[in-house]
Amino acid sequence: MPTLAQTEFSHFGPLVLLLVLALGFAFGNLILTHVLGPHRQGKIKGMTYESGMNPIGTARRRFNVRFYIVAMTFLLFDVEIVFLYPWAVVFPSLAEQSALRPLFLARVLFFLLTSVIAFLYAWRKGVFRYD
Amino acid sequence: MLTDISPQWIASSVVALLVLPVMLLTVAYLILLERKIASWTQDRIGPNRVGFSFGILPLNFHFWGLGQPLADGLKFLMKEDYTPTGTDRMLFILAPALAAIPAVIGWAVMPWGGYLRWGEDMVQVAALPINIGVIYVLAIGSLAVYGVVLGGFASNNKYSFLGGLRATAQMVSYEIPLGLSVLIVLLMTGQTDAQVIVVGQANAVWNIVYMPLLAVIFFTCSLAECNRAPFDLAEAEQELVGGYHTEYSSMKFALFFLSEYLHMITACAFFTLLFLGGWDLPLVHEPAVGGLGWVVWKCLAYGAKVLVLLALMMMIRWTLPRLRFDQLMRLAWRSLIPVTLAMLLMTGLVVAMNWPKWALLAGNVAIFAALLVIGPMIPQGSVENRRVGLAGSRFSPQ
Numbered sequence: 001m002p003t004l005a006q007t008e009f010s011h012f013g014p015l016v017l018l019l020v021l022a023l024g025f026a027f028g029n030l031i032l033t034h035v036l037g038p039h040r041q042g043k044i045k046g047m048t049y050e051s052g053m054n055p056i057g058t059a060r061r062r063f064n065v066r067f068y069i070v071a072m073t074f075l076l077f078d079v080e081i082v083f084l085y086p087w088a089v090v091f092p093s094l095a096e097q098s099a100l101r102p103l104f105l106a107r108v109l110f111f112l113l114t115s116v117i118a119f120l121y122a123w124r125k126g127v128f129r130y131d
Numbered sequence: 132m133l134t135d136i137s138p139q140w141i142a143s144s145v146v147a148l149l150v151l152p153v154m155l156l157t158v159a160y161l162i163l164l165e166r167k168i169a170s171w172t173q174d175r176i177g178p179n180r181v182g183f184s185f186g187i188l189p190l191n192f193h194f195w196g197l198g199q200p201l202a203d204g205l206k207f208l209m210k211e212d213y214t215p216t217g218t219d220r221m222l223f224i225l226a227p228a229l230a231a232i233p234a235v236i237g238w239a240v241m242p243w244g245g246y247l248r249w250g251e252d253m254v255q256v257a258a259l260p261i262n263i264g265v266i267y268v269l270a271i272g273s274l275a276v277y278g279v280v281l282g283g284f285a286s287n288n289k290y291s292f293l294g295g296l297r298a299t300a301q302m303v304s305y306e307i308p309l310g311l312s313v314l315i316v317l318l319m320t321g322q323t324d325a326q327v328i329v330v331g332q333a334n335a336v337w338n339i340v341y342m343p344l345l346a347v348i349f350f351t352c353s354l355a356e357c358n359r360a361p362f363d364l365a366e367a368e369q370e371l372v373g374g375y376h377t378e379y380s381s382m383k384f385a386l387f388f389l390s391e392y393l394h395m396i397t398a399c400a401f402f403t404l405l406f407l408g409g410w411d412l413p414l415v416h417e418p419a420v421g422g423l424g425w426v427v428w429k430c431l432a433y434g435a436k437v438l439v440l441l442a443l444m445m446m447i448r449w450t451l452p453r454l455r456f457d458q459l460m461r462l463a464w465r466s467l468i469p470v471t472l473a474m475l476l477m478t479g480l481v482v483a484m485n486w487p488k489w490a491l492l493a494g495n496v497a498i499f500a501a502l503l504v505i506g507p508m509i510p511q512g513s514v515e516n517r518r519v520g521l522a523g524s525r526f527s528p529q
Contacts, residue, residue: 014143015239015259021151022235026228026386029208033382037211046216048288049377058217059292060284067300070460074303077468081310085266085323088314092321092482101483109476116472128464130457 069127073119080115084108138249139260147258150243151235158392159200165445166199172449210381215287218378222285227379227386230278234393237271240264241400242326243433244426245333245410246419253420255326256430264325265313268401272356275394276302279358279365282387283375294374298358298365301459305355305362308467312349315471315478316342316405319491329409330419339406341491344499345474346406348467350440353398355463358391360448364456399440400433407436473498 048055087108094101122128163178170177181198184190214223242264244256254260261267276299283295316338320328332338339346355362366374373379376387403409410429411417417425454462477494520529 010137011139011143011259011261013140014147015236017144018147018151018236018239018258019232021147022232023228025151025155025235026231029382029386030212030224030228033208033210034212036208037381039211045213048215048217048286049372050289051372055289059287059289063292063296067296070300071303073464074307077307078310081307081314084314085317088318089321089323091318091479101485105479105483108479112472112475119468123465128460130460 066127066130069122073122073127076115076118080112083111138252139254142247142249142254142256143258143260146243146256147239150238150258154235154238154393154396155389157396158389159204160197161392161395161441162203162388163196163199164442165448168442168445169449172446204385207382207385212381212383215378217287219285219287222281223378224383226278226282226285227383227390228278229281230275230390231386231393233271233274233278234390234397237268237275237394237397238400240267240325241397241404241433242329242409244429245326245329245417245421247426248420248422256426257326260326262324262327265317265323265328265405268325268397269310269313272394272397273306275356275390278387278390279375282379283365286375286378288378290371290373291375291377294365294367294371294377297371297456298375301358301362301364301463302356304460304463305352305467308348308463308471309352309356311468311471311475312345312352313405315345315475318475318478318482319488325404325409329404329411332408333411333419334416336488337406337408337411341488342406342495343492344495345471346402348471348474349405350402351462352467353402354444354447355459357394357398357444359395359444361451361453362459363448363453364459367453395441395444396437399437399444402440403433403436407440409433470498470502473501 048059091101091104091108094104167177169175177196178199179196180193181196181202182190182193183198183201214220239259240257240261242255242257242260246253247256257264259267279298279302280295283291283293283298286292316328317323319338319341320331322328322331354360358365364374365371366376368374371377376384379387410433412428412432417429421429474495477498478491481488481490481494518527520527522529
């Protein structure tokens with residue numbers, strides 16, 4: 001197995017190249033189509049397409065609170081997963097003393113338990129029910 | 132000055148410059164392949180007329196429709212780039228770019244060809260050979276939601292707005308089981324370096340053998356993250372006209388379209404990396420560090436695996452009906468997240484006890500069996516869309 005090259009900051013150099021290419025691709029296409037395509041304005045043409053109906057009011061209005069609650073629950077879990085990544089990397093390479101390993105697992109499981117309790121609470125509250 | 136540039140820099144830049152055009156060309160022909168698979172599924176012939184003459188060149192042969200992607204691209208470029216009234220102009224222009232840019236740079240850490248021997252040194256055949264590669268893919272993948280959400284918000288169209296809302300809820304929900312399943316693979320391998328994860332599977336048993344259930348969960352979540360059918364609620368044609376890209380035309384629409392396919396390639400490459408052994412050629416004992424010949428073979432093996440997965444995604448799209456929104460959310464929150472949490476527990480136990488890897492397979496099978504037993508026991512809640520008995524019906528007779 002080859003030895004691991006340490007990641008240095010300079011390894012991110014080609015990413016800059018790729019980012020420039022991506023920006024060039026995206027904005028180059030947008031500019032090109034703007035230059036090449038025709039431009040004709042119109043009052044009726046400017047209306048948003050809502051299946052032929054004249055649009056009533058603006059589209060940016062209040063929406064269902066469920067989406068907000070889902071976002072909140074997502075934050076809970078996502079932050080928890082972010083904390084678990086370092087643990088997942090370190091845990092298998094922990095010293096081979098098997099006596100300590102269950103202890104470290106138990107600690108993380110306790111951490112996980114706090115979010116699972118929140119998850120169960122949200123479940124009981126009917127956050128995940130859409131019917 | 133030139134001596135300061137390391138071989139890794141040169142190799143990475145070459146990979147970045149080579150893979151990007153290859154991927155864009157692949158995307159163009161993936162769209163053709165998707166239309167072909169659709170037509171084969173539905174017993175049609177599909178696009179077979181457009182050749183390379185484009186009405187100018189005196190060619191009478193139509194090349195089995197292979198000119199279609201080029202013609203489509205040209206047509207997208209020549210169409211009117213229209214901005215309806217009432218849109219948020221800045222976001223309206225920015226949204227397609229924000230959808231395309233993460234899609235273009237997301238694949239950067241994919242270890243297409245293993246290690247290349249370079250004189251005394253060895254270099255990685257990847258555009259971004261960093262040791263947090265897996266985290267990078269997840270981070271860039273999360274950015275993809277912005278294009279969809281801003282596109283839906285900026286359009287000032289109720290359909291687009293609903294599509295954007297649905298897409299946010301969907302991508303946010305499926306990111307949790309996705310992140311958890313990646314976490315489980317990391318826990319199994321103890322590495323976040325994409326290349327090392329592949330080296331661990333090369334000339335050995337692939338992770339999908341140890342973790343079949345996890346692979347299925349990961350594939351499902353990546354389908355949802357790509358907004359692919361059966362999870363394409365963000366652009367459900369029958370309900371939302373076009374969803375978040377209803378108001379988009381010309382190349383702006385094309386950028387949304389291309390980014391979807393680029394995301395598919397990245398998702399399939401990620402799946403290959405985590406579960407299918409990356410560049411590992413089956414039945415061949417290949418060295419991890421090889422010459423240019425080995426690199427080419429490894430790239431081909433990687434590409435072939437990705438293509439098979441892409442074809443699978445397309446066949447799923449044209450076979451399965453779209454989920455309802457409540458079914459979608461139920462699948463994520465009430466099924467996938469508890470199951471992945473249980474699998475995390477199981478994997479942690481196996482790693483803590485230093486059991487052999489085959490215990491993971493046993494754990495997977497045990498969890499699957501437990502699901503079959505526990506699943507029907509969970510209370511279903513009120514069923515509002517109950518089947519109504521119909522006289523003479525095959526599925527719900529009276």
